[in-house]
Amino acid sequence: MTEFNFELTKEIELLRLVTVGSVDDGKSTMIGRLLVDTKGAFEDQLLAVRKKKGTEHIASAAEIDLAMLTDGLSAEREQGITIDVAYRYFATPKRKFIMADCPGHEQYTRNMVTGASTANAAIILIDARNGVMPQTKRHTHILALLGIPHLIVAVNKMDLVDHDQAAFEQIREEMNAYCAKQGVKDLICLPMSALDGDMVAVRGEHMAWYEGKTLLETLEGLSVLETDEQLFRLPVQLVNRPQTAELPDYRGFMGAIASGTVKVGDTVRAIPSGNTSTVKEIITFDGNLEEAFAPQSITLTLNDEIDVSRGDMLVHIGGEISDSKELTANVCWIGDEPLIVRKKYLIKHTTQSVKAMVASIDFRRDIHTLNKDEADELAMNEIGQITFKLMKPLHCDSYADNRTTGSFIVIDTFTNNTVGAGMIV
Amino acid sequence: MSKNEHKLTQLKALEAESIHIIREVVAEFRNPVMLYSVGKDSSVMLHLARKAFYPAPLPFSLLHVDTGYKFKEMYEFRDSFCKEIGANLIVRRNEDAIAKGMNPKEFGVARCCGALKTKGLLDALEEGEYDAAFGGARRDEERSRAKERVFSMRDEFGQWDPKNQRPELWNIYNGKIHDGESVRVFPISNWTEMDIWSYIREEEIPIVPLYFAKERLMIERGNLLIPYYEETKDQLLEGEEPKMIMSRFRTLGCSPCTGAVHSDATNMDEIVIEAAAARRSERETRIIDHGSNSMEDKKKEGYF
Structure with a gap:
């Protein structure tokens, strides 16, 4: 067994992909x-999806029906399609994904x-073989809209185009041009040939013309989003007032820091009341902190009794929110x-919920041309700019x-379903 | 403090996410309860809940759906630990089925689980009128769990509809439900077995002693090590002979259906090292998961 280093595990950061x-x-x-x-799947899980029954050890990935490993629902396996998001976990000595x-x-x-x-x-x-498809553009547009910091385009099945560099370069140029229009910062x-394993975790021998990193090296090297530079935002989730014998007057403001940092003694403003106070303590189970930062979940106490409740936000003086x-x-x-004009919905934003009415559909985005089209509704899977009036x-x-x-x-206030994802302009 | 010091380790990032989820449920639901199975995942979830509300006490009760078949070490641990931390523990059992002698050997694993766990749970949730129940399931455990939301809707019959799940965006959880509906909330969805062990080690979270290796009386059955107790000697198959084996449990369930593994890991350091080197999943020692869609089918019916 190799030596296990507990100190090294403290360096491992989380990357969501x-x-x-x-x-x-x-x-x-x-x-x-x-x-x-990366040994993110166990042997018995692999054996359960092996193509030929009877083998007790998996010698190569070719023996496994890899898709069966990830398609978790019976309907998916029956229809041979993936219906729902599945979450997978794997780690290297540097990162957990x-x-x-x-x-x-x-x-x-x-x-x-x-x-x-x-x-x-x-x-x-x-x-x-297929190059950039309409669906590729739709997905890329959504990813850009969602502000994903790093986009990695993996041109797969290179084995089926004889590992031809020109085929790859053509796709790369097309994606570069498309992403530039979308404001993608890091592309x-x-x-890749996932079937052979080339360029996933190991380089393989077929694409010596490509000098960049493998997929796994790329993932290990990406910078994890920093929110330190951003303004301090603490959406208040709960006000903790246990009113027990030990804690008769305790009033703690609980929340996950959305961005920025906060220190004991900082002057903070409660939104929307506008009242200000200073941070008395930053409380955690592991002891009080002098300073806390995103995305920590903490409890703050203040030096003054000001009106703060769930849905309010604590911000720094000078770093106000509109x-x-x-x-x-x-x-x-x-x-x-x-979505239709004048229909009423509920909007949930951080820890606050507010009734909203669709005032206008400013435009619907054509995913292919990126043109702004006029529209009187937004159907499922469509994207547009909407103006809401709020209660x-x-x-x-x-x-x-x-x-x-x-x-x-x-x-949707009738079905209670989540029907839209909004990104404020 | 420099910029670089404002980084969370991945375990602390997971902790922060879980605490956010637990608090959000308490903020949005009328009557939440935390399902407490006494296992390692429950122990981590409970620890996170205590962190979430510190210095105040837990704002909800713990619910143990007992099958009567848990290991005696689990009952001892449950009672002493809940007392120590001052948690309000509710224990519910499907007394009807227990009185009728429900057991996996005669009735089959599926029927036994259905009666003692699924029905026991659904009855207890209905009786308590809980609109949200925290569970310690993880997405890495099993492939149908990999598809489950953090806030997982259940209809009036407590059933899961995997093809019609609510999209879950950013860290904004939709807690709106109709009367009669409820949610199962999984605050440790994103934790892996390795994370659980590493966190228990780092945080020194007390766990049932069965997780640590020692010489135990076991029956070897195929790949499985089944603990042997005097009271359950009728479970012996022909030709089986109990013997002392250095072993421990990676996962704890009901004694007739949970196997142990050969292990020399007697402390948390050794358990983490063993988990890091493990080549087979922990669920392998759980009989419930075997069969083509067994976990998904059970979950659709309301199993946790």
Whole structure:
């Protein structure tokens, strides 16, 4: 057994990933390959999906039906398609990865939005034989809209185009041009053959012309999103007033820091009341802190008794947040019933919920041309800019400034379903 | 403090996410309860809940759906630990089925689980009128669990519809439900077995002693090590002979259906090292999972 180093495990950071691709791009094969090569799948799980019964040891990935490993629902295995987001976990000595594996099938785009919303990086699968498909563009547009910091385009099935560099370069150029229009900051393209394992965890021998990193090296090297530079935002989840004999007057403001840092003694303003106070303590089970930062879950106590309740936000003086009874946002519609003008919904933003009415559909985005089209409704899987009128002011940032305080979900008040994903303009 | 110091280890990032989820449920639901199975995952979830509300006491009760078949070490641990931390523990059993002598050997594993666990749980949730129940399931455990949301909707019959799950975006959880519906909430969805062991080690969380290796009286049956007790000697198959084996449990369930593994890991360091080197999944020692869709089918019916 190799020496296990407990100190090293303290260095491991979390990276959230999403993988998207069209049907048959070989996504399951790639994920299966990542799981096998990083030992993210156990032997008995592999044996359960081996192609030939009877073998007790798996000598190579070719013996396994890798797609069966990731398609978890019986309906998926029956129909040979992936219906729902599946979460996969694997780790290298440097990183732990949470991977949301998203269906490529068009009708399940809403699940892709689900999987992508929390991701720091996305892997977009392209079949080298087919090149950039309309679905690829739709997914890339959504990923760009969701502000995923790093996009990795994996041009898969290179073995089926004789590992031809020109085929890869053509796709790379097309994706570069498309992503530039979308404002994507970090785009990496790499050739791959997931079936053979080339360029997933190991380089292989077939694509010596490519000098970049393998997929796994790329994932290990990506920078994890830093929110330190951002303004301090603490959406208050709960006000803790135990009123027990030991804690008769205790009033703690609980929440997960959305961005920035906070220190004991800082002057903070409660939104929307506008009242200010100073931070008395930053309380955790492990002892009080002098300073806390995103995404820690903490409890604050203040030196003054000011009015703060769930849905309010604590911010620094000078780092205020805007509030308005009108809200304009890019909305990805994921409900069965289309969004229509004048319909009322519930918007949940951080820890606050507010009734909202669709004031206007400013435009619907054509995914292929990126044109802004006029529209009187937004159907499932469509994206558009919507202006809502709100029953009470909502304090928020733009999504470009802050993914947590700039996002919201739209809830249908009749079905209670989540029907829209909003990114504030 | 420099920028670089503002980084959380992956375990602390998972901890922060779980605490956020637990608090969100308490904020949005009328009457939540935490399912407590006494196992390692429950122990981590309970620890996170205590962290979430510190210095206040837990704002909800713990519910143990007991089958009567748990290991005696689990009952002892459950009672002493809950007392120590001042948690309000509710124990519910399907007394009807227990009185009728429900057991996996005669009735089969599926029927026994259905009666003692699924029905026991659904009855207890209905009786308590809970609208949210925390569970310590993890997505890495089993492939149908890999598809489950953090807030997982259940209809009036407590059933899961995997094809019609609510999209879950960012860390904004939709807690709106109709009367009669409820949610199962899985705050440790994103934790792996390795994370659980590493966290228990780092946080020094007390766990049932069965998780640590020692010489135990066991029956060897195929790949499985089945603990042997005097009271359950009728479970012996022909030709089986109990013997002392250095072993421990990676996962704890009901004694007739949970196997142990050969192990020399007697402390947390050794358990973490063993988990890191493990080549087979922990669920392998759980009979419930075997069969083509068994976990998914059970979950659709309301199993936790």
